[in-house]
Amino acid sequence: MKKLLVAAAALAFSAGMGLAEGQTVRIASEGAYAPYNLINDKGELDGYEIELGNELCKRAGLTCTWVKNDFDAMIPNLLSSNFDAIMAGMSITEERKKAIAFTQNYLPPVPSAYAALSPDVDVKTSVVAAQTGTIQSTYVAESGAKLVEFPTFDEAAAAVRNGEADAVFADKEFLVPLVKEGQGFAWVGQDVPLGDGIGMGLRQSDTELHDKFDAAITAMKADGSINELIKKWFGPEAQTYAH
Template sequence: MKKLTIAAAILALTAGMGAAQTIRMGTEGAYPPYNLINDAGEVDGFERELGDELCKRAELECTWVKNDWDSIIPNLVSSNYDTIMAGMNINDERKKVIQFTQAYTPGLPSAYAALAADTDVEGDVVVAAQTNTIQASHVAETGATLLEFATPDETVAAVRNGEAEAVFADKDFLAPIVEESNGELVWVDGFDTIQLGEGIGMGLRQSDTELKEKFDAAITSMKEDGSLNELLKKWFGEDAMQFE
């Protein structure tokens, strides 16, 4: 009887420890409106709000961890956190290292911005892009010279200071910068809407299949009740691409 009581206590404790597991959500905090650090020093943006809601629906306790983009996948694989929510497009190259949930954005467009609308972005020019992005891979396949930077803000600064003739990034990231530049930066003619990738998803370790299933179910529920589309409109505007 005593052995049974001890065994039951150990089982209850083990179950309690499992229930109390905290999922660490990794993000960059430097790619608004997807993710950013607000004035209070906290992770904010579309992915913070979405991630918190997904954790709630999946009945998971989650915290947020900031990590630089250039090491964000290695640190996931090394278990420094459990997910990546950082504006990361789903593509075959990344699937060799990590797995993804279903996309929580439609296939959002990328775009070129420059000081002149007639910039030949596929000719003998230098184009800035953030390192380890699908945009950087795309530029490398064109006739342009790729200039990579660790952060997205540095790619824009490179155009402004003359290091690069154009920048190539997610259009939603560039749109407010172009709009607020008062004509200094403009969209490149014919290159202002380029579809790349399969959409943005949450990255997880290959072994975390159960966690992937929980987040996939939560994303599906938000698509079905329309709340994901509402978040897309809130953070990307009324004209944002929507899930049908």
């Protein structure tokens, strides 16, 4: 299993210092990007990011609540203070860092990929579906293909099935079930590396909150607990961190 090096030993980690007494931190997720985040049988947000976020809040001594929000409205609503943080499979990119701050990644970079009903689709000249507001939709728009965007990944994949698009472009891990579970999809072309991994998004002014979450992520990488969650939700072959 490929592992990424964690650059330094865990930082000393002090919980709950300096934030307002009893402050509740509202974290937004989409609930439509399993296993990153999903809606479980009880109608509640669940998945890797929700379990990880709850543990980060516990280690930081924070009271956290979860807010369901559409992915393409995440950054505007964060900046409008409708919530305080984003954990929604959001890739760390230079363009997004112009508007918001990110913690270090809590999932290492994974490639994006194309999938279609035929491996012979020319993704440079075809109609390609992607989820609105993602790094994949930006990439397709700049690739020469005709981009069609959808609010959720499931809708983007469905567009290929019903003929509205020739291929779908998304995180490769998210496409694996379409290709490997008899759903009629095949890989098209080579993997495409995008972004610097998945991180928590916060307002640039919330430096103390950023530092607390960042320290908690560092601690979980150092003690191996973040790897346990990655394997639980993404499988034993998922890319993890060395510690």
